[in-house]
Amino acid sequence: MKTFRLTPARTYPALLSFAAVLAVGSVLAFSTGCRSGDPFRRQPKPLPVSEWAIPGAASAAEIVSIVNQNVMRVDSFVTQDATLNGKGIFNLKGEIAFKRPGYFRLIGTHAVSGRELDVGRNAHVMWMWVGKAEPKATYFCTNANYQQCQEKLDLSFNPAWIIEAMGFGALDPTASYEGPFPAEDQRHLELRVTERSADGVPRTRCVIVNREYGMPAAVLIYDQFQSLVAEARVTAYRKDEATGLMIPKGVSINCPKEANGEGMQFAIQYGNPMLNQLSADNQHLWAMPNYAGYPSVDMAAK
Secondary structure: OOOOOOOOOOOOOOOHHHHHHHHOOOOOOOOOOOOOOOHHOOOOOOOOOOOOOOOOOOHHHHHHHHHHHHHOOOOEEEEEEEEEOOOEEEEEEEEHHHHHHHOEEEEEEEEEOOHHHHHHHOOOOOEEEOOOOOOEEEEEHHHHHHHHHHHHHHOOOOOOOHHHHHHHOOOOOOOEEEEEOOOOOOOEEEEEEEEOOOOOOEEEEEEEEEEOOOOOEEEEOOOOOOOEEEEEEEEEEEEOOOOOEEEEEEEEEEEEEOOOOOEEEEEEEEEOOEEEOOOOHHHHOOOOOOOOOOOOEHHHHO
């Protein structure tokens, strides 16, 4: 098995908002009014049939079941050659790993300045480190104190969001989904569900599903005023020979209300990931880091 190794440490400037979006941003819960449309306006083509496909007459519950069967075939994911690019984020090499149900690690490294970003979660704690942020600190919140951190800092972060944003998220089988609704492209359909944020404000989560592959294609969240809060869209798919699944090659993320209202847009290309080769007992990979000169700050105590 290939070892997932970490790279030497340092960091980058405009990554604080990016890290906050990943680890503690108000964007990370994806929910609110739905508009699907422009992204899928293409000429209709015959829909190929595959063993993963969504049948034409499938109900919302059947769609959720099929999607969950497909995404849950990917128990773990690891890549060392991802790339991160976007507004204020330039040519970072990304090392990304997740292991269901609750392990995640993303490390961003610049070719010149070294390590810039470290965001992760294990069975006990989630953390965020940005090397050039001021004040210097590694911010963390224990899973037990997550609700407290959420209430104090107005966080909507759900640890499952990152995996969902990457295109591998399971859908809640107990949620009351509306739909399916047709998307502009016959290859996609849409499910909608009304949720509530940590402060009780209603919002709508829209899940766009690729009918041909039976996989999530996009997640959009709108607030109670039908204003977009966050969206993540799979940019392309490729066939994974080990599982036979068509899996995402990358994702684009748009958070228009982040960064003091200036918005945050970035894209991640996954490179050549390996699936289902990680375990939860990989202490080197899942342990919260300790960077010299960066004290650990408990977000629940702020």
